[in-house]
Structures are given as structure tokens and as C-alpha cells.
Amino acid sequence: MNSLRPDQSRHTHAITPDWVADAVFYQIFPDRFARSGRVTGLNLQPWGDEPHVHRYMGGDLWGVIERLDYIQGLGVTAIYFCPVFQSASNHRYHTHDYYRVDPMLGGNEALRALIDAAHARGLRVVLDGVFNHASRGFFQFNDLLKQGEASAYRDWFHVDSWPLQAYDETRPAGYAAWWGNRALPKFNTGHPAVRDFLWDVAAYWTKFGIDGWRLDVPNEIDDDSFWQEFRRRVKAVNPEAYIVGEIWGDAHRWLQGDQFDAVMNYHFMRPCLAFFGAQTLDQPMNERSGTGHVDAMTAEAFAERVTALTRLYHPEIVRAQLNLLDSHDTARFLTAVGGDATAYRLATVFQMTDIFQF
Numbered sequence: 001m002n003s004l005r006p007d008q009s010r011h012t013h014a015i016t017p018d019w020v021a022d023a024v025f026y027q028i029f030p031d032r033f034a035r036s037g038r039v040t041g042l043n044l045q046p047w048g049d050e051p052h053v054h055r056y057m058g059g060d061l062w063g064v065i066e067r068l069d070y071i072q073g074l075g076v077t078a079i080y081f082c083p084v085f086q087s088a089s090n091h092r093y094h095t096h097d098y099y100r101v102d103p104m105l106g107g108n109e110a111l112r113a114l115i116d117a118a119h120a121r122g123l124r125v126v127l128d129g130v131f132n133h134a135s136r137g138f139f140q141f142n143d144l145l146k147q148g149e150a151s152a153y154r155d156w157f158h159v160d161s162w163p164l165q166a167y168d169e170t171r172p173a174g175y176a177a178w179w180g181n182r183a184l185p186k187f188n189t190g191h192p193a194v195r196d197f198l199w200d201v202a203a204y205w206t207k208f209g210i211d212g213w214r215l216d217v218p219n220e221i222d223d224d225s226f227w228q229e230f231r232r233r234v235k236a237v238n239p240e241a242y243i244v245g246e247i248w249g250d251a252h253r254w255l256q257g258d259q260f261d262a263v264m265n266y267h268f269m270r271p272c273l274a275f276f277g278a279q280t281l282d283q284p285m286n287e288r289s290g291t292g293h294v295d296a297m298t299a300e301a302f303a304e305r306v307t308a309l310t311r312l313y314h315p316e317i318v319r320a321q322l323n324l325l326d327s328h329d330t331a332r333f334l335t336a337v338g339g340d341a342t343a344y345r346l347a348t349v350f351q352m353t354d355i356f357q358f
Helices: 006-011 018-022 061-066 068-073 107-120 139-150 192-208 224-237 266-276 283-288 299-310 315-320 341-351
Strands: 025-028 078-081 085-087 095-101 124-129 212-215 242-245
Touching (some): 018 315, 061 107, 107 124, 107 192, 124 192, 124 242, 224 242, 266 299
Parallel strands (some): 078 124, 124 212, 212 242
């Protein structure tokens, strides 16, 4: 589909996957969902201990498979996984190998079994795609650290000075990294080899059988042509694959029919916090998370805001939005509203209504 001018974006739409319109998503942070016991020989926290940024709880994909009947019993029809590829972090946003599911999660074999078991139950599987940046352990960047200016992958990243300082925080890193975090070197997505690599990763796992991609910080790859080709590659494999971007603000640029099907609908989350949690909002907690300060809303203001959301994008896109109450980037809704379980229940009931159906 051809790209359209921004002023036309309210009058066009993406061809969004039919199955998404009435999908109920369940998000899983793999390390902390379920431990099967099949992956052994690991130094793990005792299950259920307070999470620690540098330790592993040991959840794996085999454990998810064992609980698919439970998940399905909740009325869930799709699972969105935080990253599953090999990484030296429990959240796995520090990707080492884009073609290998982390062995700690059961490896590619476990993902194969999971997809097959999920599909047998009518459940879809969406993976997290971290394509803006890699990690210090990513082979091509590791080669850059070892070989310096002679590295074959010198142009895969944004280098501005030598030598690179990947670990010495007292000296300039010498390369661009996500929000200055030198553990996450930013890809040079203008380089043809990098573009082909990332597009091939997207197509590879779509052929493997996943049902879509949730794209991490896609706005930081500030290049419409990159995402247009990404869409072409993914949809060529599976036209019904879901492409949903993590965009926190206005997303018209990416929803013109040639890039994403939808975005994570943080515009939905905020008024739900503001209205249902109006009396109990934990502002310090929200301000420490990705949510930020939330001003309480009256019923009238809430109704006006939600009505506006139903008209923000073309109806087909609105139906395909990922309408969430919280995520791994925010405080949990119950925490954000000061533990007010009534507010949480009301928000969940509202979330499950058909307000965005046309």
C-alpha cells in the first residue's frame, strides 16, 4: 500500500489482521512466569523471591506450555511475550543472538513446541522485536570491541571516537547507545547490511510460525522506509501477522497503511488510571515508571476522552489497537491506583467492553 501524506492519515487505514479485532492478549515476562524444571544446571533465585535486576528466576517456555490450558481458560486468545532471544539479562532486551531462543528458556525447540501447542488451542503468539539496538554481547558488536577500526562490522553501529569504552563509565563510550546506556549499542539502520539482517530476522521468525511482532521503541528507527520494507517482508510471509508498535504519543505517522497495524494504546491506559483510580492514584509510583504524572478525571472528562479515542484513527485501526491497562514499562495498574482493587476491577470490566467495536 502506498504511503500517504500526514493530512490524509485520518481518511485511510491499514489492512489489519481480522483476528486482532476481538483478541484478548496475555503478556508474559518469560523469566518470571513458570519454571518447568526441564532446564537444569542454572544458578537461579528461589522461585517467588523478590525479583533482582541481575538474577534469574528461571521461568522458561516449557513452563508456559504446561499452563496453556490455564491461559486459554481465562478467555485469552493471544500471548505477547517479552523478548525470548539469547541475552545476558533476565528481561532479554539485551539481545545476543536474534536467531536463537535463549537456551535458558528452552531454546528454539521450546518455542517450536510452544507455537504448535498454542496454535492447536487457537492461541496466537506475538514476539517482542528489539531492532533499534543490540547488546555488548551481540557478535557483530563484540567483534567491533575486539578489532576496533579494523572490524568488518565497523559500520553496523554509530561510532564517533576510538577506542570504544563499553564498560568504563568514566570515559565517553565512543558510540551511540539507547538513551546513553552503553550496554545497548544502537544499530546503524541506514547501513544496507544491517537493514537486511533485521528484515531477515523478522521474516525468519514469521516463517517459523509466530503470529506477529510487538516492536520495541520503533520511533527511534526514524526511517519510514525501514518500517515499510519490514511490513512488506513480514506480510509476504503471513498477511495476517500483527505488527504493533510501542508508540506512546500520536502514531498517525506509522498508521497510514504501510508500516504498523496498530500501536500499544497508552492513550487508553492513562484515562483509565485517571478516572477509575481518581481517588487513590499513587503519583510517586507513576512518576517513577513510564506512566508519569496522571491527573484525575471526572466521568464527563473520561467519556469525552474515550470518545475521542474511538475517532483518533480509522475504525479498522482502532479495532486493532493493543488496549492495555499496564505493561512492563509502567507500574502495574493495581499498584498505580494505590492498591484499590475496586478501581482495578472496574477498569478491567471497561477494558473488556466493546467500546472500540464499530
